[in-house]
Each structure stands twice: as C-alpha cells, then as structure tokens.
Amino acid sequence: xxxxxxxxxxxxxxxxxxxxxxxxxxxxxxxxxxxxxxxxxxxxxxxxxxxxxxxxxxxxxxxxxxxxxxxxxxxxxxxxxxxxxxxxxxxxxxxxxxxxxxxxxxxxxxxxxxxxxxxxxxxxxxxxxxxxxxxxxxxxxxxxxxxxxxxxxxxxxxxxxxxxxxxxxxxxxxxxxxxxxxxxxxxxxxxxxxxxxxxxxxxxxxxxxxxxxxxxxxxxxxxxxxxxxxxxxxxxxxxxxxxxxxxxxx
Numbered sequence: 001x002x003x004x005x006x007x008x009x010x011x012x013x014x015x016x017x018x019x020x021x022x023x024x025x026x027x028x029x030x031x032x033x034x035x036x037x038x039x040x041x042x043x044x045x046x047x048x049x050x051x052x053x054x055x056x057x058x059x060x061x062x063x064x065x066x067x068x069x070x071x072x073x074x075x076x077x078x079x080x081x082x083x084x085x086x087x088x089x090x091x092x093x094x095x096x097x098x099x100x101x102x103x104x105x106x107x108x109x110x111x112x113x114x115x116x117x118x119x120x121x122x123x124x125x126x127x128x129x130x131x132x133x134x135x136x137x138x139x140x141x142x143x144x145x146x147x148x149x150x151x152x153x154x155x156x157x158x159x160x161x162x163x164x165x166x167x168x169x170x171x172x173x174x175x176x177x178x179x180x181x182x183x184x185x186x187x188x189x190x191x192x193x194x195x196x197x198x199x200x201x202x203x204x205x206x207x208x209x210x211x212x213x214x215x216x217x218x219x220x221x222x223x224x225x226x227x228x229x230x231x232x233x234x235x236x237x238x239x240x241x242x243x244x245x246x247x248x249x250x
C-alpha cells in the first residue's frame with residue numbers, strides 16, 4: 001500500500017472522538033488525507049484526536065455537530081469546504097449503541113437511535129454530495145455492524161438502523177456511480193472498544209465467537225476503511241465488507 005495514497009484528499013469522519021471513529025481518523029490521516037474530526041458534543045475528545053494527527057505530521061480540523069441535525073451538518077460541510085476547499089471522503093460512523101428490551105422501548109428511544117445512524121448518514125451524504133461528485137474519486141463508507149446480519153437481543157433499534165445502512169449503501173452506489181463516487185459499508189464484528197464504566201458487555205458479544213480466537217481492534221476496522229477510500233478500491237462499490245475474524249460469513 002502506498003503510504004500516502006490519500007495525499008491531497010479531504011475526509012470527514014463522524015463520531016470520530018473515540019474508539020473506531022478515532023482509529024479511522026488516524027488511519028486516513030496516516031494515508032495523507034486531511035481529516036475533519038466530528039463529534040456531537042465532546043470538544044476534548046475531538047481536540048485530542050486532532051493533536052495526535054498533527055503530531056504525526058498530518059492536517060486535521062475538529063468540528064462539533066449533531067449529525068441528526070441537518071442544519072448543523074450543513075454548517076459543518078460549508079466550513080470544511082471553505083477551510084480545505086474540497087471533500088473527497090465521507091465516513092458515516094456516528095452511532096448510538098444502546099440496549100433496551102423491546103417491551104421497554106419507547107418510540108422516543110426508537111427514533112433517537114435511527115436519527116443518529118440513518119438520518120445522520122443521509123444528512124451528511126446529502127450535504128457533502130456536490131463536493132463528493134466534484135472530487136472525481138469520491139468515496140462514502142458507512143459503518144454498519146455485525147448485529148445487522150445476526151440480530152441481537154435488546155437492540156431492535158440499533159439492528160434496524162444498521163441494517164438500513166446496508167440498503168442505503170446499495171441504493172447510493174447506484175445513484176452515484178455515474179459521478180465516480182464509490183459507496184460501501186464496513187461491518188465490524190466484536191471489537192474491543194472503551195465503554196462507559198458500569199455498562200455490561202453487550203449480549204451478542206457473549207454468544208458469538210470469532211474464528212480468529214480474539215476480539216478485533218479498532219485499527220482492524222480502520223484498515224478496511226482506508227483501503228475502500230483509496231485508489232485500489234475504485235472498482236468496489238455497493239458492498240458490505242465484514243471485519244469480524246470469521247464470526248459471521250456473508
């Protein structure tokens with residue numbers, strides 16, 4: 001892999017303050033892209049990721065915006081376009097990964113999760129569309145999940161939203177093919193991520209077992225995203241790439 005295969009490109013990574021999003025931002029920066037590090041509200045986390053990128057010789061910009069708020073997303077895209085002059089890569093990673101038994105799930109719970117995962121991907125892609133089309137080598141990567149393909153207890157809202165991203169990916173691949181914009185989905189498996197203190201391990205983590213004998217790391221997911229954004233993946237579109245150590249085989 002060319003160590004600077006994304007040099008000159010600009011990427012937006014949503015939900016990039018921690019865990020998988022952070023790893024993706026760092027990986028794209030290592031490939032030469034200027035990276036917009038998005039989070040909803042945690043300024044300290046976005047600044048920390050930006051500092052890490054700059055310390056490695058990269059370019060980065062923090063931007064707080066709730067992806068469920070189309071106006072906030074439009075302001076972000078406008079600021080990025082003014083600052084960097086272009087947008088070539090969009091990684092829709094922002095998500096809520098909560099567990100709520102279905103009998104206890106309210107309509108508000110349901111819509112809150114779908115708003116971030118599905119509406120967020122729609123809002124960001126819609127707002128960045130003209131820039132992605134103008135790029136000539138645009139790439140959209142949606143971050144799905146294992147549970148979208150296996151189901152999971154107490155996650156009807158999350159499973160539905162993540163499964164929706166698969167359909168969104170396929171539809172956009174058709175709509176944007178003529179503009180040379182690739183659209184793919186990366187579905188992480190059981191990934192070791194930092195969780196809030198006191199939260200139990202997700203139920204689906206206890207019933208699935210990777211053939212590789214270990215849980216994955218955020219960097220495993222980030223490497224797949226980097227490839228899909230690069231020149232070696234220009235003939236790949238509309239696909240869901242599973243990064244799960246053999247836990248689930250599509």
